[in-house]
Amino acid sequence: MAGNSDPLTPRAKLAVTAGKAVAAASRAAGRGSGSVIGGRVALRLDPDLLARLAQNLDVVLVSATNGKTTTTRLIAEALRAAGPVVSNALGANMPAGITSALAGGSDAKFGVIEVDEKYLAGVARDTAPKCIALLNLSRDQLDRAAETRMLAENWREGLSGSKAFIVANCDDPLVVWAASSSPNVIWVAAGQMWKDDAWSCPSCGGVMQRPGDDWFCGECGFRRPQPTWALSGDHVLDPHGSAWPIHLQLPGRANKANAASSAAVAAVFGVPPQVALERMYQVQAVAGRYDVVQFQNRDLRLLLAKNPAGWLETFSLIDPPPAPVILSVNARGADGTDTSWLWDVDYTRLTGHPIFVIGDRKLDLAVRLEVANQHFQVCENLDQAVQMCPPGRIEVIANYTAFQDLRRRVGN
Known part of the structure; x- marks a missing residue:
């Protein structure tokens, strides 16, 4: 749990100060928020800075191909019911941007961090998260992103034996395969509209059978796990079978799915679904999206x-x-x-x-x-x-x- 002792060494404090100065100069020059260049400078001065900044926080990591930024915002709103939150709300989701965001949250209890899929394993190693939300994996940036199965393998290896609670979408076979190496998984039936990246079994390469909303591999028996949380229309079903209404200002089924996963994350930190979902209504637009x-x-x-x-x-x-x-x-x-x-x-x-x-x-x-x-x-x-x-x-x-x-x- 978060404490109040100062985890920063003199070198780390210098790195934070230098990073903020560079970020401010970048903003003044009209070159964007400065969070990435500021984070790079800070990490150059103290390569362990991300780990130091995270050690006094209860950290949540959010990773996916789609919906990371929005879900990070929803979780951050929900957790503010339990204490101050620091988050990379503008979507700078690689180590430099994450370091920059955490450096700005000295009084925070929770760190809610969006992480680029390719960096998840490394950031999880540095930040010792209490919870990791895995939403989906699909093809993206074809010229340089690893094929989705390789990304899932990277997640699976990186999260193997993790002490974190993994909140994972049980309707995405690649996510399930990636999360299955972890001992503490909370499965959420969040749905999967796009299925074209999950017709072959990530475990053995066999053809995936998809009757209705279910899925399984006919060759090796890899199958959809039983969820304890689920999106059901305009409601989130919790592990006790209670249905909680979702009221969002954000449009569409995908954002209801993001809210269902966010409610499951909030519950890990003791925030009840009703409170979490009510707070999510505050989110109107995310970095200009839906405006x-x-x-x-x-x-x-x-x-x-x-x-x-x-x-x-x-x-x-x-x-x-x-x-x-x-x-x-x-x-x-x-x-x-x-x-x-x-x-x-x-x-x-x-x-x-x-x-x-x-x-x-x-x-x-x-x-x-x-x-x-x-x-x-x-x-x-x-x-x-x-x-x-x-x-x-x-x-x-x-x-x-x-x-x-x-x-x-x-x-x-």
Whole structure:
């Protein structure tokens, strides 16, 4: 449990001070939040700083391909019922960004930390978490991310024998396989809309059978574990069978699933589901996601979708036809430069919507939409697309750097 003794050595204090100074200089120069460069400088001065900063905190790590940032926010809100929280709320989720976030929370009791999938094992080793939430694993950034089965293996090895409570989605076979090496797993039936990365058994490579909501391998017997928490419509079912209503300002089934996992995490720290879920209602938007903004006298709703699983969930959120939709895709370093994932997305779900295409890779997306028999127009930029949109709220869906571009343009 968190105590009050100062865990920081003189060297660590110097590292924190230097990191904050560099971050402040970066912000002053207009180069973003400065959290990553500040964290890098601090870790250079004291390589053990992350472990030192975490040792007086009850730490929760959150990792997944989709939903990390939102779930981190929901858990942080829930745990504030039990004490002060420090969190990397802006999504800087590699060791430097995490170190920077923890350095700003000297009075905190809880550290709620989003972690990039590739760094989970190392950050877990450094921070000795009390709880780790594993939500999903699917293909993402095809040019540089490890294949999903390798990521699951990395998790499985890294978490083997972990003392942490692992809150894991039992509907994702890759997550189950990764979590099964741990002695303390709390299974949550959070659902899985995107199944295309889980047709072969991660344990033996056999073909996965998927009757209804169940799944099992017909060859080695690897199967879906029995959950103790579950998402059921608009309610979370707890281990005692009680149903607690989910009231969120965030839209969609995916966020209800995130809330169910967050409630299970909060319970590990003694926060009851009713209290946890009530506090989650405070979250309106997460780093600009789901925000409705005014631009050129129009209402635009900003939606982030980074990979096929994310696009599938996002399509289920948008207003029904004929709501206009603007799609923006880039392929810069932070997105992954390979856009072949566009062919894994079912764009026929946009039939009936007027579609407008922008972004660095608008022509890649245009070819994909043409093959999907969608009616669309390619535009030079957001301003032109908005001017061409018919009446109604405009749904704007963008991948990672395209989303940052949009936020800058609309002043969000």
